[in-house]
Amino acid sequence: MSTPTATPTGRCPVAHDASDRKTARGADAAAPAVEQRDGTWHVRSYAAVRQVLRDADATRQAGFNAELATRTGLRPPVLFEDGVAHRDHRTAIARFFTPKTVDDAYRALMEEASDALIADLQRRGRADLSDLSLDLAMQVAARVVGLTDSRAPGMAQRLEKILALERLERLPALRRVASMLRVNLHVLRFFLQDVRPAIRARRKAPREDVISHLIDKGYKDGEILIECITYGAAGMATTREFIVMAAWHLLEHEDLRRRYLAAEEPERHRVLHEILRLEPVVGHLYRRATADVAVELDGATTTIPAGALIDLDVRAANADADAVGAAPLYLRPDRERAPRVQEPVLSFGDGSHRCPGAFIAIKESDAFLQRLLRLPLTVVGEPKLGWNDLIEGYEVRGFEVAVGATPAAA
Numbered sequence: 513m514s515t516p517t518a519t520p521t522g523r524c525p526v527a528h529d530a531s532d533r534k535t536a537r538g539a540d541a542a543a544p545a546v547e548q549r550d551g552t553w554h555v556r557s558y559a560a561v562r563q564v565l566r567d568a569d570a571t572r573q574a575g576f577n578a579e580l581a582t583r584t585g586l587r588p589p590v591l592f593e594d595g596v597a598h599r600d601h602r603t604a605i606a607r608f609f610t611p612k613t614v615d616d617a618y619r620a621l622m623e624e625a626s627d628a629l630i631a632d633l634q635r636r637g638r639a640d641l642s643d644l645s646l647d648l649a650m651q652v653a654a655r656v657v658g659l660t661d662s663r664a665p666g667m668a669q670r671l672e673k674i675l676a677l678e679r680l681e682r683l684p685a686l687r688r689v690a691s692m693l694r695v696n697l698h699v700l701r702f703f704l705q706d707v708r709p710a711i712r713a714r715r716k717a718p719r720e721d722v723i724s725h726l727i728d729k730g731y732k733d734g735e736i737l738i739e740c741i742t743y744g745a746a747g748m749a750t751t752r753e754f755i756v757m758a759a760w761h762l763l764e765h766e767d768l769r770r771r772y773l774a775a776e777e778p779e780r781h782r783v784l785h786e787i788l789r790l791e792p793v794v795g796h797l798y799r800r801a802t803a804d805v806a807v808e809l810d811g812a813t814t815t816i817p818a819g820a821l822i823d824l825d826v827r828a829a830n831a832d833a834d835a836v837g838a839a840p841l842y843l844r845p846d847r848e849r850a851p852r853v854q855e856p857v858l859s860f861g862d863g864s865h866r867c868p869g870a871f872i873a874i875k876e877s878d879a880f881l882q883r884l885l886r887l888p889l890t891v892v893g894e895p896k897l898g899w900n901d902l903i904e905g906y907e908v909r910g911f912e913v914a915v916g917a918t919p920a921a922a
């Protein structure tokens with residue numbers, strides 16, 4: 513690390529040299545590994561973030577509006593569950609996410625959907641990559657969940673409107689109510705058009721998908737609806753953004769693009785994991801301490817007290833040179849990580865809530881990007897970065913590509 517900052521609770525986990533990170537923000541600047549500020553505990557080093565994520569017995573989910581959503585009285589979705597109920601739920605749904613299931617049940621869909629999107633791009637001549645990635649990510653997530661009986665096209669757009677929900681706890685009361693009313697309308701539409709037909713079809717004939725499993729476990733329609741929205745946020749919106757970000761990096765680094773296209777699957781995945789490490793789609797995770805949380809750093813223990821809100825800075829942790837080696841803000845698929853640090857580092861989370869869809873996300877991204885990046889592409893629309901408050905992540909819009917030479921209109 514280039515400019516460590518000594519603090520009572522650790523040192524700066526981020527190296528502050530030049531960067532390949534497209535989503536660099538002021539907030540990435542020097543900051544202690546663990547500190548309390550404005551009533552929140554901020555955790556930034558890889559080791560400390562991982563410890564908190566693995567301390568499931570002393571923490572509960574506090575991100576994604578969880579603390580407001582869990583007051584509805586309905587059974588919470590998997591992302592908001594804790595303890596034994598959460599463990600049992602994860603064990604039960606694990607079968608939908610194994611590499612074998614991905615190969616047997618979703619690979620053909622990923623390939624066929626990618627082929628269709630590329631054929632459409634070639635026919636039309638140009639497209640915004642975030643439209644293509646939304647379509648693909650929606651189709652794959654819908655298959656895993658079982659949202660395959662919609663009454664009208666446009667499910668991705670219906671979900672997108674719901675996911676535009678702001679971080680409610682930061683809003684004044686009136687705006688919070690207005691925001692919730694607006695979203696409730698979109699939720700109703702999504703329920704009637706997409707979720708209810710899927711539930712009805714599966715009550716008659718169960719299949720191997722999440723909705724059939726939830727029906728089997730006695731979930732009410734409203735609870736299934738919430739679970740579907742959760743998968744929309746956790747599975748669809750995230751993968752959509754990652755695919756566009758990966759295309760951006762690979763189109764910009766010609767040597768990396770060539771290497772990626774020539775490589776076998778493990779190496780292709782390593783390249784994608786390194787892009788995801790550098791550009792985590794979910795930038796911050798949140799937990800509420802339900803008991804004291806002890807964080808060991810450099811031989812000293814910091815205790816985060818019960819009741820505290822904990823902000824886990826995935827962007828900083830993924831750029832912690834102690835975990836990911838030198839020049840952490842550079843894109844280097846062959847970097848030497850510390851032992852047991854995974855390639856995507858904490859981009860899929862860790863501990864009990866670690867993303868079950870990690871393998872699906874990388875497989876579908878790879879299926880699409882391999883096909884896309886073999887085309888003779890010209891970038892005709894500059895990508896614009898936005899930020900999604902709810903998942904504390906980036907959004908890339910306006911990244912338009914044309915097949916072949918730049919069309920006159922561009």
Ligand code: HEM
Nearest residue numbers: 590591746747750751754793794859860861865867869873
């Ligand atoms: C690049 C794409 C993806 C990224 C970056 C991502 C990231 C994450 C992260 C960071 C979490 C942990 C949240 C926490 O600890 O609070 C998570 C959880 C989750 N993800 Fe993903 N995800 C991706 C794709 C997917 C896909 C494709 C699916 C399913 C089709 C999926 C389903 C889920 C579910 C159900 C959870 C909740 C798990 C639990 O709470 O036990 N994700 N994801």
